[in-house]
Amino acid sequence: MNSNQPTPERIMQLATGYWATGILGAAASHSLFTHLEAGAGTADKLAAQAGISERGAQTLLDGLVSLGLVELRDGNYRNTAEAATFLVEGQPACLSSFAEFKLAEMSKLVALPDVVRTGGPVTDATVEVADNPHWQKVVQAIAAQSVPVAMIAADILRLAEAEEISILDIGGGSGIYSAIWLGLNPAARSTQLDWGPVNAMARRLVAQRGVADRFTCIDGDFHTTDFGTAAYDIAVYSHIAHQEGPEDNIAIFVKVRGALKPGGALVINDYIVDDDRSGPPFPLIFASEMLLKSKRGGTWRRADYHAWLAEAGFEHVSFHPTPSPATLVFAR
Numbered sequence: 659m660n661s662n663q664p665t666p667e668r669i670m671q672l673a674t675g676y677w678a679t680g681i682l683g684a685a686a687s688h689s690l691f692t693h694l695e696a697g698a699g700t701a702d703k704l705a706a707q708a709g710i711s712e713r714g715a716q717t718l719l720d721g722l723v724s725l726g727l728v729e730l731r732d733g734n735y736r737n738t739a740e741a742a743t744f745l746v747e748g749q750p751a752c753l754s755s756f757a758e759f760k761l762a763e764m765s766k767l768v769a770l771p772d773v774v775r776t777g778g779p780v781t782d783a784t785v786e787v788a789d790n791p792h793w794q795k796v797v798q799a800i801a802a803q804s805v806p807v808a809m810i811a812a813d814i815l816r817l818a819e820a821e822e823i824s825i826l827d828i829g830g831g832s833g834i835y836s837a838i839w840l841g842l843n844p845a846a847r848s849t850q851l852d853w854g855p856v857n858a859m860a861r862r863l864v865a866q867r868g869v870a871d872r873f874t875c876i877d878g879d880f881h882t883t884d885f886g887t888a889a890y891d892i893a894v895y896s897h898i899a900h901q902e903g904p905e906d907n908i909a910i911f912v913k914v915r916g917a918l919k920p921g922g923a924l925v926i927n928d929y930i931v932d933d934d935r936s937g938p939p940f941p942l943i944f945a946s947e948m949l950l951k952s953k954r955g956g957t958w959r960r961a962d963y964h965a966w967l968a969e970a971g972f973e974h975v976s977f978h979p980t981p982s983p984a985t986l987v988f989a990r
């Protein structure tokens with residue numbers, strides 16, 4: 659038999675991909691990886707620790723072995739290195755709340771055939787809605803992904819050595835950039851512009867990190883709020899460009915240019931598509947999320963960022979990969 663013959667295996671896996679989302683999200687919601695790490699290595703022990711049924715625990719364990727997140731040795735289950743690093747609660751890069759969030763979001767996907775036909779969201783619960791409670795869940799779920807990115811950006815910008823810098827975080831969400839950057843530089847100050855309920859969450863995180871005295875919030879819509887003039891050394895626009903259409907991104911970049919001091923830098927973090935649309939995989943597929951949930955969003959190409967930033971008056975633009983699916987862009 660010709661080994662190059664296509665097999666149905668991958669398509670079966672793709673069509674049943676929601677099983678993986680379900681198993682991972684359910685395991686995360688019952689802290690299974692955390693209990694496994696603490697030594698609960700059998701279904702009965704895990705069931706007792708997590709307060710779930712033994713039948714349910716065994717089913718999740720079987721699924722997690724199938725997904726390669728848990729190993730079985732001599733009748734005992736344990737996390738793989740990947741699960742131990744990214745799914746045990748309390749680790750800075752823990753993706754458990756992201757996995758839970760994605761499972762909760764899954765039912766929205768059934769609208770995708772209609773959304774593709776109409777070319778946009780078929781409900782009113784879009785990202786454009788002011789104070790949308792959706793954000794409070796999103797920002798907590800994605801904060802861990804920004805931790806390594808914020809560290810890399812701080813390194814490139816030499817933030818720790820910079821002196822009394824001021825930072826504007828547009829749609830700062832959880833406040834993770836401010837929490838990390840103010841921690842690295844005791845003379846820095848940061849302002850976050852976001853919806854009121856989200857800013858309240860950010861204030862809590864920043865206070866937990868002991869840097870609340872240098873953190874200010876502006877409650878409001880970043881489309882209509884004035885950013886000020888020559889007021890900031892650094893502006894952050896992380897995971898925002900994909901929810902906006904080209905015109906709004908350009909309008910915001912123009913406001914940012916005016917709000918930055920001479921020599922100041924705009925830091926963008928987003929899922930960026932190659933100019934010929936051949937990759938990378940995550941940014942390509944993420945566009946479907948924006949089709950489902952936003953009126954004009956999408957995942958944009960490097961060439962789009964170049965053109966928009968040039969139009970807004972930025973002269974130097976550079977792109978840097980990160981360990982997350984997102985790319986960092988620096989514009990001055």
Ligand SMILES: C[S@@+](CC[C@H](N)C(=O)[O-])C[C@H]1O[C@@H](n2cnc3c(N)ncnc32)[C@H](O)[C@@H]1O
Pocket residue numbers: 785793796797800801804828829830831832834851852853856878879880881895896897898
């Ligand atoms: C995907 S989250 C990104 C959060 C954060 N920048 C990060 O990378 O982790 C989008 C953020 O933008 C905020 N946001 C969305 N539209 C907004 C608007 N029109 N005005 C102000 N904030 C907005 C949301 O509340 C949310 O905090």
